[in-house]
Amino acid sequence: MARAAVLGRLTWRVGTVAALRDETATARTIVLDVPGWPGHLAGQHVDVRLTAEDGYSTERSYSIASAPVDGQAGPPVVELTVQRLADGEVSPYLTQTLAVGYPLELRGPVGGWFVWNPDGPGSTRPVLLVAGGSGVVPLMAMIRERAAAGGRAPFRLIYSVRDPGALLYADELARRERAGDGLEVTYVYTRTAPPGSGQPTGRINAATLASAGWPPAESPAVFVCGPTGFVEAVADLLVRGGHGTGAIKTERFGPSGGKP
Amino acid sequence: MGIVSPGFSGRRRESSEKLPPGQYLVTDFPVLSAGPTPRVDTGRWELRITTETGQVHRWDWAAFQALPAEEPTVDIHCVTKWSKLGTHWRGVSLDTLLADVETSAGFATAKSYGGYTTNLPLADLVDGQAWVAFDFGGEPLEAEHGGPARLLVPHLYFWKSAKWLQGIDLSDHDTPGFWESLGYHNYGDPWREQRYWGD
Numbered sequence: 001m002a003r004a005a006v007l008g009r010l011t012w013r014v015g016t017v018a019a020l021r022d023e024t025a026t027a028r029t030i031v032l033d034v035p036g037w038p039g040h041l042a043g044q045h046v047d048v049r050l051t052a053e054d055g056y057s058t059e060r061s062y063s064i065a066s067a068p069v070d071g072q073a074g075p076p077v078v079e080l081t082v083q084r085l086a087d088g089e090v091s092p093y094l095t096q097t098l099a100v101g102y103p104l105e106l107r108g109p110v111g112g113w114f115v116w117n118p119d120g121p122g123s124t125r126p127v128l129l130v131a132g133g134s135g136v137v138p139l140m141a142m143i144r145e146r147a148a149a150g151g152r153a154p155f156r157l158i159y160s161v162r163d164p165g166a167l168l169y170a171d172e173l174a175r176r177e178r179a180g181d182g183l184e185v186t187y188v189y190t191r192t193a194p195p196g197s198g199q200p201t202g203r204i205n206a207a208t209l210a211s212a213g214w215p216p217a218e219s220p221a222v223f224v225c226g227p228t229g230f231v232e233a234v235a236d237l238l239v240r241g242g243h244g245t246g247a248i249k250t251e252r253f254g255p256s257g258g259k260p
Numbered sequence: 261m262g263i264v265s266p267g268f269s270g271r272r273r274e275s276s277e278k279l280p281p282g283q284y285l286v287t288d289f290p291v292l293s294a295g296p297t298p299r300v301d302t303g304r305w306e307l308r309i310t311t312e313t314g315q316v317h318r319w320d321w322a323a324f325q326a327l328p329a330e331e332p333t334v335d336i337h338c339v340t341k342w343s344k345l346g347t348h349w350r351g352v353s354l355d356t357l358l359a360d361v362e363t364s365a366g367f368a369t370a371k372s373y374g375g376y377t378t379n380l381p382l383a384d385l386v387d388g389q390a391w392v393a394f395d396f397g398g399e400p401l402e403a404e405h406g407g408p409a410r411l412l413v414p415h416l417y418f419w420k421s422a423k424w425l426q427g428i429d430l431s432d433h434d435t436p437g438f439w440e441s442l443g444y445h446n447y448g449d450p451w452r453e454q455r456y457w458g459d
């Protein structure tokens with residue numbers, strides 16, 4: 001499997017929807033068979049193009065949720081998890097209309113910066129992942145990649161969501177954490193905590209990052225992904241907490257769904 | 261034309277002549293950057309243009325603000341697909357900044373506080389095509405959008421409009437910048453959809 005962050009020319013490919021999984025009431029994972037897929041790094045994204053019968057077409061970017069290698073033989077699989085936006089043009093199609101067997105045009109992988117590579121230099125450094133809402137998607141690819149590659153870097157995920165119903169990959173994260181091989185997950189609920197948990201609600205703050213993250217002295221690699229306001233706030237807290245700006249990689253998306 | 265997506269009609273038909281291929285309109289102002297937002301105090305701010313012979317031209321914030329400013333209204337196009345039309349800026353034209361700069365360089369690298377770089381031909385910075393902007397929509401440019409001052413080169417994808425601009429190095433040689441080294445197109449013309457290497 002090719003591991004180059006960026007290969008040559010990125011041509012449009014036609015994938016076929018192999019399976020669909022509802023992750024929440026408004027988010028769906030699309031499993032695609034993509035013949036000739038060159039492989040990717042955890043954290044990269046693809047461009048998706050939809051075309052109407054009259055020739056009108058439009059494109060969006062979506063993070064890849066699947067690990068580059070899933071540990072199984074067979075054709076490469078690309079999984080995207082798409083959050084439906086109420087006023088969206090593309091996400092309602094991808095989460096409501098698209099069916100198994102449908103074709104979907106995509107090109108990628110795109111982006112050589114917001115990536116975690118188990119074979120790369122510094123791959124044993126501790127990793128802090130901070131997710132806001134569906135910003136967890138590229139971070140999940142990193143968690144899956146770590147497991148698939150047998151990576152030993154200790155991972156901590158701080159995952160901020162509105163309420164338990166908005167959690168993506170809840171069962172899988174719980175299972176992976178129970179495996180006890182170096183993944184720790186801390187959930188932060190901004191509006192409603194799980195019933196009976198007694199957990200307070202609120203936003204990620206300096207105390208959260210200090211207790212659930214890594215001390216700067218451990219030189220963690222930090223990945224922050226979420227809406228712009230979330231990323232701005234968390235990145236500022238991390239810098240003020242003593243983390244080097246060069247160790248913090250961010251990816252942001254606005255209300256419009258525009259995403260690097 | 262791509263293959264038809266069964267059941268997709270497209271909710272919007274905003275493919276106005278002002279929208280390059282593959283772009284869609286937004287009314288908000290999304291942010292794209294690779295790391296924490298640098299906070300640059302105008303008291304310590306300096307803009308530097310360095311020629312290919314090493315000659316340095318400097319402006320502190322007061323000297324920069326004393327230069328004649330223009331108020332361009334331009335369309336901006338981000339490689340992540342959003343476009344925003346009719347954005348209103350205030351800034352100093354690169355023609356003004358380069359007026360006393362002796363150079364025969366063909367290329368420029370914009371450098372940012374925080375370490376970001378982006379490269380472009382010098383020809384794309386002159387003749388009324390580029391500004392160092394410090395005001396957006398009538399307000400001082402916010403840090404998350406590149407304040408105190410950012411490059412504004414609206415005819416190229418917006419990553420060429422370096423935020424938190426610190427300086428511009430002129431050179432006889434073209435050196436790929438940050439995104440240009442990470443798979444994004446070296447020139448980035450939205451009308452030719454030059455998003456990635458090989459486009």
